[in-house]
Amino acid sequence: MLVREALRTLGLAWRPLYGLALRVTALTTLVGGGIVAGGFLVGWDSFEAARSDAEAAIAAEDSYVAYADQMDTLEDIGLGVTVLLLALAAAVVCVMQTAHTVALDHSLDGEGRLTVKELWARARPHVGVAYWVQWRSWVRVGAIAFLGFALWVAVEAGEVPGVERTGIGETATMQYRIVGWGLPIAIAGLGLLVYFRYCVATAALVSENTSSRAAVKRAWALTKGAPWKTYGIGLLLTAFVVLGFVVLRYAATPLAHPIGLAMLWLSGDNVWVTGVLVLITPTAIALLLMPLVVLPPVCTVVAQLYRDLRVLESDGRVTSAV
Helix, strand or coil: CHHHHHHHHHHHHHHHHHHHHHHHHHHHHHHHHHHHHHHHHHHHHHHHHHHHHHHHHHHHHHCCCCCCCCHHHHHHHHHHHHHHHHHHHHHHHHHHHHHHHHHHHHHHHCCCCHHHHHHHHHHHHHHHHHHHHHHHHHHHHHHHHHHHHHHHHHHHCCCCCCCCCCCCCCCCCCHHHHHHHHHHHHHHHHHHCCCCCCCCCCHHHHHCCCHHHHHHHHHHHHHHHHHHHHHHHHHHHHHHHHHHHHHHHHHHHHHHHHHHHHHHHHCCCCHHHHHHHHHHHHHHHHHHHHHHHHHHHHHHHHHHHHHHHHHHHHCCCCCCCC
């Protein structure tokens, strides 16, 4: 019922919603492409050094480990690029979620059809605060996920008493399987469930015109009274997002070849920088297409979930803590 109503709303307002999604995708491509290109430019000397080291090792008939002396620098650059892309992703999600909540509210009010310009005009005042709503939610989820990652790192470093790291080709002990892999995955999964509890925060912000802090608390209160519905919809949307990403990545794989050839030409046949670009190209293209292909139905369902939780609250089945 919830998904059907959400898709009905998406069908009624598809022109402005997909029109805005197309613009967001184009802008994201420019900004995201610029960030990635900047990362390659900053790391260009490291890639050239990797080529020089490889050529010298081959000439001397010595063994060579790729990027051996450049890995620390490239990892630092990669971390910086990742942080910037996460900031961009938060902006994209907040814009899309805000716009879809506005469209749903508009549809329920029966005010007629929206244009892309009108949709953006009504969504724009909320975008700045919605951005902080995303970060408030992501920081909470990230803190939980970090605990799982920290436990995995501790096990791999041999710092957990009674748990010995199992090398490649060896039979893993039960303690290593449980503490080294099972428990970190379970903790990370808990972070995902917590994110489901906050997923309607942006919708609460837009519909109730509140602050970012109050919107996050409001989302937690609303979902508290209907956890299984929240988790069920969250898992369904997660499966849809993963499937969409896998399909988009598979469809984008053929583009890696011409892009790699272009990089070979630009870099003077530097296979070390080309190999990295070819490796990340399908994933990058898939992520850039997510706002246009995957996010519209997802954001509409989340906005509808917020509406359904409000109905449950009005019936006395959800207790507000705000």
